[in-house]
Amino acid sequence: MSEPVPPHRFYYLHNFQRALDWIAERYQDLLSEGEQAFLEQFAGLPQASRALLVRLLMRRGPWFLAGKLAYEEIPDIAGAAEPLLALGWLDAVHPISLEELFALHTKPELLRLFASASVRPEMRKASMLEALQPDFGGPRTYAEWNPLAPKAAWRVMVGDLCERFRLMFFGNLYQTWSEFVLADLGVFRYEPVAFDDASRAFQSRADVDVYLALHACRQALDDSTEIETVLQAAARCRSDNPWLEKRRAKLLLRIGQSCERAQDWPRAEQAYAQSSYPGARHRRIRVYERMGRFEEALAWACASLAEPESDEESQRVSRMLPRLRRHLGQEGMVSGGASPATAKSTVAQLRMDLELDPPAEPASVEYVLRDHWHAENAPVFYVENALINSLFGLLCWPAIFAPLPGAFFHPFQSGPADLGSPDFVQRRGGLFEACLAQLEDGRYPETIRQRFADKQGMQSPFVFWGTLTEPLLALALDCIPPAHLKLLFARLLKDVQANRSGFPDLVRFWPEEGRYEMVEVKAPGDKLQDNQIRWLRYCAENGLPVRVCHVHWRGLAGDAT
Incomplete structure (x- = not known):
């Protein structure tokens, strides 16, 4: 285990190292050779280099302009970066796309950089990018984009690896390293629960892979209209881990809802049929109704009322049942479950x-x-x-x-x-x-x-x-x-x-x-x-x-x- 870092100036590094030590202690059997090497090599780096890497990992990246980095506790940024560049954890010659270059620079900087191109000061950044793409489409090194730049641009190359560590530590990707700081400052207080050294979120490397794959599907669902691709990817994310299967079931429910909004009833039915998440069954019944498959809808409705998964499902299906019976010419038949009229x-x-x-x-x-x-x-x-x-x-x-x-x-x-x-x-x-x-x-x-x-x-x-x-x-x-x-x-x-x-x-x-x-x-x-x-x-x-x-x-x- 590495030597503790005084938390007063390098609190963020101290907290990051605590998490790495925790992972090394509890997840040794799930780590790849590359991940184990990172843990060992990180602990052996100079303090300034470790601090710089953690600073960058905690910011939105992966690209950073070396000349714009300034931290009081790291007076020599270039010197701190040298060991990271030698290890390949930072890369100064990695190709950078035009879109990434635009994210890295301000509008005035881009106007100077592309002064000879067809861009004008009154244009918005998005319009500038659109205008430049036909002539500057492919990625280039930063030095090729900006040959007169006094300092390089660095790309953090271990971001995905450290995201995996964050997932393994917290068991989710919504908590960040700032949890340590908020707890230290007393903003958040947590009940101290005794758990042994074997307590951990994931029991196999495959569990971590499935979680990350599901997370990628969830992001793709928000960012893409390729529902079929997302649906197929979710179908491949099966796991023997019950809580991961629940996450997958919830994702399938959301895919089904997205298909419903697009009135893509066949894909919605396909997504709900694969989902065991609460609510998927009554939504599947609704999709059958929208598709005119009333007999199937009624059969599923009667089955759900016989053994409802929740009060919510019973309530929703009870409202559907009279309507489904009318479609099939069965008005007046006694329905199961709670009567909506009685509830009202x-x-x-x-x-x-x-x-x-x-x-x-x-x-x-x-x-x-x-x-x-x-x-x-x-x-x-x-x-x-x-x-x-x-x-x-x-x-x-x-x-x-x-x-x-x-x-x-x-x-x-x-x-x-x-x-x-x-x-x-x-x-x-x-x-x-x-x-x-x-x-x-x-x-x-x-x-x-x-x-x-x-x-x-x-x-x-x-x-x-x-x-x-x-x-x-x-x-x-x-x-x-x-x-x-x-x-x-x-x-x-x-x-x-x-x-x-x-x-x-x-x-x-x-x-x-x-x-x-x-x-x-x-x-x-x-x-x-x-x-x-x-x-x-x-x-x-x-x-x-x-x-x-x-x-x-x-x-x-x-x-x-």
């Missing part, structure tokens, strides 16, 4: 209408109603998804952050990696039962208050620290009965990913009476979303106090609904 009737009974003066300044209707109702003896809070999720997250903290295999593998995780897995709750069954048992024996208020103090500000997939204030917490624990919390938490646990959203906007408290009410707020013309309907129906059926308040602005025509 249940929610309709929760409706109240309220006329208010329109706000003097633009304001959200939720805040206007909150302020209208709020009183010292009856406080009102705008909480939406924050309150119930936070209470659940604090009470069940030990279960959520249990150090189970495959859940945690680096110190910058805001939650377990398997949070979206179908067996997330099952794997922690006993732990969740122990946490929820406190709702029965009365220990839960003290436990939640203590965790609110002890875990303050720590990253969590459930706790909304910005919304959950001490007064709100105190009122919630005093006014919401434990039996109600148990019902709310039970539905959360039924489908953690889907049911974390859709909660009513406001919560009202009457402390002297020890009661509360949740209120979904709708402005004129607004409609309830499906996930809101599901929560409202569940609350109504289980006797939880909930209402839907439709606000109308006094004196505004066309407001009535």
